[in-house]
Amino acid sequence: MSTGTLIAIIGAALAAxxxxxxxxxxxxxxxxxxxxxTAEKPDLFGKLLVIEALPGTQGIYGFLVAVIVMVxxxxxxxxxxxxxxxxGWSFFGACMPIAIVGLISATFQAQTAVSAILxxxxxxxxxxxxxxxxxxxxxxxxxxxxxxxxLVFGIQV
Amino acid sequence: xxVPMKKVTLYALKREKEALLLSLQRCGELMVISTEDAQPQExxxxxxxxxxxxxxxxxxxxxxxGKRSMFTPRPxxxxxxxxxxxxxxxxxxxxxxxxERKLSDNAARESALSAEAAAVAPxxxxxxxxxxxxxxxxxxxxxxxxxxxxxxxxxxxxxERDSAVQLLGEGAEGRVLVLYAPKGxxxxxxxxxxxxxxxxxxxxxxxxxxxxxxxxxxxELDAVRKEREALTEAMKKLAExxxxxxxxxxxxxxxxxxxxxxAMLTDYTFCLKGWTQADRTEVVQxxxxxxTDAFVLSFEDPAEDExxxxxxxxxxxxxxxxxxxxxFSRPDPREVDPNPVMAPWxxxxxxxxxxxxxxxxxxxxxxxxxxxxxxxRGDFRKxxxxxxxxxxxxxxxxxxxxxxxxxxxxxxxxxxxxNEPVSTLILCMVIGALHIFSGIILSMVNCLRAGDWxxxxxxxxxxxxxxxxxxxxxxxxxxxxxxYLAIFGxxxxxxxxxRANRGIKKITGGLLSLYxxxxxxxxxxxxxxxxxxxxSSGVVAMVFNLLAGMxxxxxxxxxxxxxxxxxxxxxxxxxxxxSAYVHASRLQYIEFFGKFYTGNGRPFVPMSVKAAHVDLx
Numbered sequence: 001m002s003t004g005t006l007i008a009i010i011g012a013a014l015a016a017x018x019x020x021x022x023x024x025x026x027x028x029x030x031x032x033x034x035x036x037x038t039a040e041k042p043d044l045f046g047k048l049l050v051i052e053a054l055p056g057t058q059g060i061y062g063f064l065v066a067v068i069v070m071v072x073x074x075x076x077x078x079x080x081x082x083x084x085x086x087x088g089w090s091f092f093g094a095c096m097p098i099a100i101v102g103l104i105s106a107t108f109q110a111q112t113a114v115s116a117i118l119x120x121x122x123x124x125x126x127x128x129x130x131x132x133x134x135x136x137x138x139x140x141x142x143x144x145x146x147x148x149x150x151l152v153f154g155i156q157v
Numbered sequence: 158x159x160v161p162m163k164k165v166t167l168y169a170l171k172r173e174k175e176a177l178l179l180s181l182q183r184c185g186e187l188m189v190i191s192t193e194d195a196q197p198q199e200x201x202x203x204x205x206x207x208x209x210x211x212x213x214x215x216x217x218x219x220x221x222x223g224k225r226s227m228f229t230p231r232p233x234x235x236x237x238x239x240x241x242x243x244x245x246x247x248x249x250x251x252x253x254x255x256x257e258r259k260l261s262d263n264a265a266r267e268s269a270l271s272a273e274a275a276a277v278a279p280x281x282x283x284x285x286x287x288x289x290x291x292x293x294x295x296x297x298x299x300x301x302x303x304x305x306x307x308x309x310x311x312x313x314x315x316x317e318r319d320s321a322v323q324l325l326g327e328g329a330e331g332r333v334l335v336l337y338a339p340k341g342x343x344x345x346x347x348x349x350x351x352x353x354x355x356x357x358x359x360x361x362x363x364x365x366x367x368x369x370x371x372x373x374x375x376x377e378l379d380a381v382r383k384e385r386e387a388l389t390e391a392m393k394k395l396a397e398x399x400x401x402x403x404x405x406x407x408x409x410x411x412x413x414x415x416x417x418x419x420a421m422l423t424d425y426t427f428c429l430k431g432w433t434q435a436d437r438t439e440v441v442q443x444x445x446x447x448x449t450d451a452f453v454l455s456f457e458d459p460a461e462d463e464x465x466x467x468x469x470x471x472x473x474x475x476x477x478x479x480x481x482x483x484x485f486s487r488p489d490p491r492e493v494d495p496n497p498v499m500a501p502w503x504x505x506x507x508x509x510x511x512x513x514x515x516x517x518x519x520x521x522x523x524x525x526x527x528x529x530x531x532x533x534r535g536d537f538r539k540x541x542x543x544x545x546x547x548x549x550x551x552x553x554x555x556x557x558x559x560x561x562x563x564x565x566x567x568x569x570x571x572x573x574x575x576n577e578p579v580s581t582l583i584l585c586m587v588i589g590a591l592h593i594f595s596g597i598i599l600s601m602v603n604c605l606r607a608g609d610w611x612x613x614x615x616x617x618x619x620x621x622x623x624x625x626x627x628x629x630x631x632x633x634x635x636x637x638x639x640x641y642l643a644i645f646g647x648x649x650x651x652x653x654x655x656r657a658n659r660g661i662k663k664i665t666g667g668l669l670s671l672y673x674x675x676x677x678x679x680x681x682x683x684x685x686x687x688x689x690x691x692x693s694s695g696v697v698a699m700v701f702n703l704l705a706g707m708x709x710x711x712x713x714x715x716x717x718x719x720x721x722x723x724x725x726x727x728x729x730x731x732x733x734x735x736s737a738y739v740h741a742s743r744l745q746y747i748e749f750f751g752k753f754y755t756g757n758g759r760p761f762v763p764m765s766v767k768a769a770h771v772d773l774x
Contacts (some may be wrong), residue, residue, distance in 0.1 A: 016653045053735055057693075058242060060732065064693045067700055068575075128484030128742065136494060142686045144581075153578055 001080060005073060005090030011099075013068035018061025019102025021130035026055025026110030033114040037121040047120055047127040048105055054113045054134045057119070058098075058106035061145040065098045068152050078153030096153030109137035159494045161435040162465035164458040169449060171427050174198075178415045178764070179240060182428075183763035184444035187464060189431040204416040208409040214253040215402045222396035223390075227531045227592035232400045232450075232586040236773045239411050241405070246405040253395055253402065267381045269605055273361075274374040279326035279333040280360060280367035287360045287367060290335065300360050304331040307354040314349050318342045332358060404768035410767040418764065432465050432761065465490050467758030475500040477542035480499050483537075485488075485746045485754030493602050496752055502592050502749065503543070505743055508550020509588070510690040510737035512574070513698065514564035515729050517552025520544060532772075544734070558691065559675035562726060563698020574691045575699075581688050589684025590628060592679070592744070594621050596752030615653035616670075622646035622679060635731045647671055680748045686740050701725030 034048040069091055070076045082124060083091070118128025166189060167175055178198075181187050225231070279740035283290070292298055298751070303311055305327075311334075314324045320338035326335070338346045347355075363370040419426040433441050438456045445452055449550075459465045467487045469479050471494070488494055524545040527533070533541055555561065559569025574581040597617045604613035623646025629639025650673075655666020705722040708714045750756070766773065 050735060050739070053732075054739065060693055060697065061689070064696045067696050093653070125484075125669060127609075128481075128746075131739055132485070132743055132746050135739050136747070139683065140691045145689050145693075146685050149578055149689075150582075153308075 002084070002088070003078060004083030004085045007085070007088030008073050008083055008091035009075070011088075011095035012066040014092075015062045015069070015095040015099045015102070015141040017062075017064040018099040019106065020059040022103035022106030023056050023059030023062075026058070026106040026113070027052065029107075029110040030055060030117060032112045034083060037063060041124075044120060044124055047124065048117055051116050051120065051127065051131055051134065054131070054138065055106045055110040057138060058102040058109075058141050061098050062102045065095055065152065066084060066150045068149065069095060072152060072155070072157060083085050083157065086157060090155045091152065094148055094155065096148075097144035097151075098118065098141070098148040098152055101141055105137055105141040105144075109134055109141075112137050112156060120125040158470055158497075159257075159490055159492075160468040160470050162459060162468070162490065163435045164459055164463065164465070165429070165433050165438075165441060165454045166429045166457070167429045167445065167452060168426055168454075169445070169452040171422065171425055172726070173449045174420065174427050175415075177445060177452075178418055179446045180448045181227065181441070182280065182411065182764045183240060184440050184764065185763050186432075186444075187429075187431050187433050187439045188761055188763045189418050189420075189429055191419040192235075192421065192430055192659045195421045195430075196361065197419055197487050198416045204413040208413045209404075210254070211402070211406045213407040214250045215399075215406050217253060217257050218396050218399050218402055222399065223391050225399070227533075230486050231770065231772045232404070233774050234404060234407075234768070235774050236766050237373075239407050239766045239771075239773075242412055248409070249395070249398055249401055250405055252553045256388060256392055256395060258274055258661045260385070260392070263385045263388060265383060267378065267385070270374055270378045272379060272637050274371065274378060275329070276529055277361045277363060277371045277374060279328035280363075281371045282325045283335070283367050285658050288365075289364050290360055292340070295340055297338050297340050299336040299338070299343075299347060299357065300333070301350075301355050301357045302328050302333045302352075303353075305359055308332055309351040309667055311350055315346065316637030318346045318349075320346055328358070329356075333358065334683045343570060344610070354586060363364075387659060397616040400733045400771075407767050407770055410769060414767060415763060420568045427537045433763070445710075452769055457571060459490075464759070466761035468761045469496055471496050473499075474546070477539040477546065478503055480536045480539035480747065481543065483740055483760075484742075485750065486754075487758030487760060489755045489758050492755050495599060495605065495750065498595050498599060499745055499749065502595065503745055504550050506546055506588070506592070506744060507685065507737050507741040509554045509585075510735055510741060511547070511551040511694065512554040512558050512691045513560045513562065513694065513733075514552045514555030515560075515726075516550045516694075516733065517550075517555055520734075521547035524548065544738075545731065547737075554691075555664065558695075560695055560698075563695060563702050563729075573722055575695060576686065576690070578688065581691065582685055583688040585627075585684045587680055589597075589686070589744075589748070590624060592634065592684070592749055593680055593752060594624070596749045597621055611653070611656070612732055615649060616655070619646050619649040619653070620673075620677060623650065624681070624705045627678075646676075677765070680751070683748055684744065689734050690733070690740060693736070694729060697732075698726065701729065 030052040034052045037048060038045050069077065073091065074081045114131075115133040116127070116134050119130045120127040167177075186600060191312070210428055242447065280287070288301065308324075312322055315336065315338070318338060319337060319342065323335040323337070325333040325335065336346065337352065361370070370395050418429070433456070435456075442454060445454055456756045467490045469482075469488065471479065475497050480489070481503060482496055482499060488496075508517070510518075524541050527767040528538070528541055528545065532538075556567075557569060557571045559565045559567060559573050561567065571584075572580055597620055601613040601617045604617065624641055626639045626641070626643030626646055629642060632639065650671050651664075651667040654668065654670025655663040655668075658666045701721060704725070705718045708721065
């Protein structure tokens with residue numbers, strides 16, 4: 001295996017790691033808030049679960065990019081390609097948007113989602129508004145995901 | 158469409174008020190509103206209390222036997238049966254309340270008895286009555302306890318001072334014991350004993366042998382526990398009547414609504430004000446006529462400064478999507494109902510985000526069965542229907558994208574998003590642009606209804622022209638036309654955007670309006686999330702297929718493979734549903750509603766029979 005391939009693998013791993021860590025941290029925050037509210041108002045469990053899961057998507061996006069990179073460099077299905085240094089660094093760079101934005105946006109989205117959970121606790125009818133507010137943060141993770149995907153597909157192997 | 162409303166004013170005799178309220182509640186078409194000098198009925202406080210008592214009894218039954226599971230059918234009851242409180246059910250409630258009181262008494266007694274039993278237990282080995290445990294002429298007697306590991310030290314001390322230690326049972330703070338010391342050396346022994354960890358302890362307040370008291374306590378505890386068993390058994394029997402208690406709660410809630418209806422009173426008459434749907438005035442009229450002929454009833458159109466509650470009425474296919482709009486905000490009664498336009502877009506975009514024929518099939522099965530078996534109600538029912546309807550578009554886009562449980566069983570009709578992300582991105586943008594155009598058109602409709610044709614053309618149509626032009630510029634054969642369209646649209650915006658201003662601000666206002674193009678373009682770019690979601694659910698499904706394929710090879714492998722396949726796809730479907738629900742809603746709320754929607758409507762909540770726990774026949 002060439003050094004280029006190694007660098008691409010590190011990039012894919014970072015996409016899964018950083019976005020995953022962000023989501024895990026985020027869902028921890030929202031989970032704590034949701035558990036606290038559920039203790040007092042068990043009926044809200046269904047609504048809260050939806051908000052709680054919102055910061056979890058970044059982890060999936062990071063995972064998604066990691067898998068696409070694996071497919072592109074042939075780790076999944078087929079022989080592993082021997083990439084040049086340029087190709088390796090290109091894959092590494094392509095992974096960075098979702099890795100970094102995923103990490104940060106998941107934690108920020110979690111803070112918004114916690115507020116949305118508290119809002120739902122006070123006013124159960126407003127859960128959709130809370131979801132929308134938290135979903136606005138996710139926009140930037142989605143844009144980063146798109147950039148990562150388009151870059152990964154754009155690299156010539 | 159938004160149903161036009163009529164304002165209702167009813168004057169009638171005070172002595173017929175009860176009967177009229179009952180009749181109006183039965184017809185379920187009048188929403189009474191509160192006015193400044195209106196007050197609730199005389200029995201308001203009492204009915205609130207009765208409702209609370211019924212709910213408390215029901216809550217107690219729920220705590221002891223649990224709520225009804227989602228899949229057991231609710232009892233069916235005639236509407237008439239909920240209008241009046243059934244005295245038999247009141248008796249049942251009293252029985253439950255009595256039982257609850259007895260159970261809590263029982264628990265209190267049990268804890269008192271067991272506390273005493275725990276205090277007496279270490280002393281049972283004492284072979285003299287407790288009251289005789291006192292100093293004699295020559296011997297001083299002390300009672301106390303010491304930690305077991307310090308005991309040898311104490312025994313040694315006692316022996317040195319010609320004293321005896323009688324060991325009893327193990328207490329909460331160590332071994333309980335009695336010290337017998339010659340009176341002359343008693344003080345000295347006590348000091349020394351305290352130094353090694355001896356703690357004085359009063360014997361229990363018992364007359365006679367502790368053993369006798371302990372036996373007595375055990376018998377009493379036994380009786381208390383037997384009683385509790387009997388009570389719990391009785392509770393279980395009563396709990397079988399959970400349905401009846403639920404009916405009582407609904408009856409009380411129905412009664413309380415009548416009692417809390419605000420009305421203005423004079424000595425002999427009363428007045429109700431409220432809203433009803435314009436096509437239901439006859440129902441209200443009949444409800445009143447059936448009770449009395451001494452009344453004045455009028456229906457008026459809402460005045461300029463009055464905002465009636467909002468009722469939307471749409472076809473069966475659109476109605477479930479109203480719940481999505483209502484979660485954001487109900488439409489203002491004066492604006493155009495967004496639901497008929499919003500519903501097909503939500504339907505289409507939701508399906509595109511899921512984009513898998515297999516998942517579409519699963520959704521149809523799961524939500525179809527859920528509707529049939531669990532019979533959910535209210536907004537939840539609407540949501541389940543939205544998901545059921547969306548299973549069709551999910552399957553449709555799955556066929557378009559050639560995705561069947563993440564695998565390409567058949568070649569795609571359009572293309573595979575993973576292979577052609579750029580084509581998919583363009584498709585998403587086109588759908589986004591059309592969605593936004595429909596929002597702008599609704600805004601034009603609102604402007605025209607308000608009689609403002611200038612706003613309709615200059616502030617709305619111009620944007621459609623400009624955005625269409627920008628779109629055409631990327632299409633080779635149309636790029637020339639596109640450029641002209643874009644320039645024309647932009648010119649209209651710059652020239653008219655500042656028309657409300659004066660002087661130089663007419664021009665700066667126009668330029669500022671054109672700056673809105675960044676907002677419009679970022680709205681359209683926002684639809685790229687459709688691509689992201691299609692890819693994420695597709696790739697995750699693909700990975701599970703891959704994993705399931707990898708472990709095959711042996712019998713155990715095939716079992717693991719099936720497990721991975723099933724669990725993986727169910728997980729991916731659930732996450733996909735969550736994302737599609739959230740993001741399809743967001744595209745409606747922010748990108749689409751942002752173009753035209755005011756919202757802020759109030760719900761229409763007519764007086765009606767409150768069937769919260771039962772189904773009406």
